[in-house]
Amino acid sequence: MKKKLTAVVILVMLISLAFGNDSYYKLKPSYMTVNGVSNTGLVVGNEEYAGPFMFWNPETDEVTNIGGLAAGDGVGGMARFSADGNYLSGSAMTELPVDTAWQKEELSQYNYIFTSITFPWDGDIGFAAGQSSTYQGNGIVLTTYNGGENWFPVWEDTQNRGIESMCFLDEYTGYVCGWNGYFAQTTDGGSTWNTIDPTGGQSVYYWSSVHFKDENNGVIGGILDDGIAVYYTSNGGHSWSLATGLSGAPAAIGYAGGDTYYLTTGTGKIQKSTNNGQSWTEVYSLPMGVFLGMDFLNPDTGYVVGEGSIYHTTDGGATWQAQSVGPDPIWQDVYYLDEQNIVLCGTPDMIYESTDGGTTWQWANEATFNGDPGLYSIARSGTKLLISGSGGTFYHRSTVDSEIVSEMARYNVQTGEWTTLGNLGYCLDGNYSSGWSISADGGTVGGNAWKGGWYAHAVAWNADEGFMDLGTLYPDDNASTRAEAISGDGSIIVGYQDFNGPWKAAVWRKNPAGGYYPNVHLLFDPLGDPNDEENQLAMATAISSNGVWIGGQGDYVTNGQPWIWSEDTGVVLLGTIDDLEGTVTGINHDGSVVVGFFGGLPWIPRVPFIWTQANGIQNLNEYATQTLGVDMAGTTIETPMDLSENGLFVVGMAFDPNFGEWGGEQRAFRLQLGETSTPQDTIVPAASSLSSVYPNPFSSEAKIEYKLNEASQVKLSIYNQRGQLVKQLVSEGKNAGTHTVSWDGRDAKGRKVSSGIYFARLTSDQQISQKKLIYMAQ
8 A cells, every 4th residue: 555655655646747837057955966867857765864765856855765875884875766657766675595605715815724713893804813834823814894705914924923812802903913922902903012011121932812801801821931921901911810719721711701711721620710811710621621612601601622621610600511513523602693593613613503502413514514614703793603723724604594685686666566587696784786777668777796805797688588697807907897877778887897997988889699899998098908997988977878978987088088989989078177177977868968076075065067059168166157047055066976868857965154053054955957958969179179070981081070169270181990090181280160181092102902991080179080981892
């Protein structure tokens, strides 16, 4: 019922827009971040960060919640309309099944024994530490920002300071300890480490374990050259004291809650401290035993594991019950998911799990077991469990069998429903993929999907072929791509290709056999080096629905000028305002109207522009007030976000000194352009263009016509398909107007060229135009 009502409301809004009043400039009374606008002037955006999408009818100021998920909190995307207003691109939530089996991977570049893994607060940021060999190896600390999908080194040792234990209080503050007396603290996430000496100058063989319960209270234990010791601090490590009551060499120290710690030894002893590690009491001894790892739900309930041993207490260590698992490996660590779900790991390569509080155990990684490596430490990151081991081995599995995530989606205005469209199998921050664009016919949606840690691929969807990975030109570099805009019939997709840092224009064209051809760059000089970064146009951001004109962002290649490009003209620079870098944000259906903005730095106000054939580039505020006669109500347009496909409406964000709780905030606007921006049949570049070549094909002589809007230095040359200069026809200053030059099919030495395809290239005032000629020798 709710969906039907929503559809009815939207239809009413569309009707009112079609027959609304004549006011050209509308401001939304309350805040909205604008995404797009339909051909009837209906605006879509979001009123909340990462909130649902909303329709705004500027004629009535009616707002309708249509659901979906706008950008924010790891979700990307943009809501854009199809030409008939029946479909939108965007992102929406969906529930997907998750594989809960253990997955094994090896970090071949880090062939270390990772003895410890931790994720502060069970978050996405975590650390893994270890050593290159069991005794006296070099140490290493890795970090991850995405739950262990990717790891990066923050500390690599060359002085035989292998790491045995690690404890992080948060993503910045942590401690590591290990061989040759190495004990250090970081307060910047591992970038720098400061060594600590709790002993006051004694020689230490190795530190075996460290644990801090908070920023002040911590315990460290190990073997000194002259004996065993545990030290404790109550002031964040500024001073340390020697603990009492130790009955064996510490193997591991664990915090159980309150002021209670437990300690295991390699000689089968379990000790307990109830005063933050100051004194220790032996609570259990297993003759000839070896105890290693531990985990506690609370001071009373926990597990201690070791060589073939699993012991459980529920009374604060007063009694311990041995539990049988089956095999007798060296159990290195144990982890409570909750009171009933417990995980064990050990050597060799064994993971066992219990779902009934330890009564029974199941071999969880039997499918991947091969007797190697050793597994040492267990940690949790969100809904994921991770285990670190030797040989750079890491296991991981999901703790849930389904998850609510966001995906690229299409909205049907008639039914009021979002349909999620797919993903590439990788999730980051709860997001698999995001929709950024839609074709005018509504049949193709484009965007990007996470492909791996911190990189994504451009993707597209249509009903016939489903979800498609558009790929990247640089897969070995994990270089990202994204689909920003789509032609009317879905045959051309434009966006960006990450290239050595800068985002460069990318164009995907439909392959008749299915899918899309690999993307290609757009070149400033079409005959120049296609691999030269300084010849590649920056990110493409828009395309006319007829597929002829592509627009994009200015950068060092175009001296900051925004640009449009077509096969016939090559790049057309649109000009500049205030010497700022410009970005195209919208092109109408035939490329005769272009909008965008200059600037982008937070402290520099953006300057909006409109470009038309008749007037070239203009400040959109001046166009609105001087050409359209609009009363701006004290506001200043700063960021046009979209231009309707028919070229009648511009929407975006305007600055209002009186808007918001404190004044001086952005607010949504819609500007109706009126008759002066009615689409033109053709478009003429601002400075120069190759108008025509006739006859074409030709066998004796071709006349090449070009137009100049102002006097300038001109070069007009003929090139072959290999980009080699055949003949220069013009190289001189020319007055404004129409000019004609002939080419008789001969090269610079007067020789007839062979039949084939050639290119006439016109260069004038930093603009390059090009047309194809076909020569047929007699």
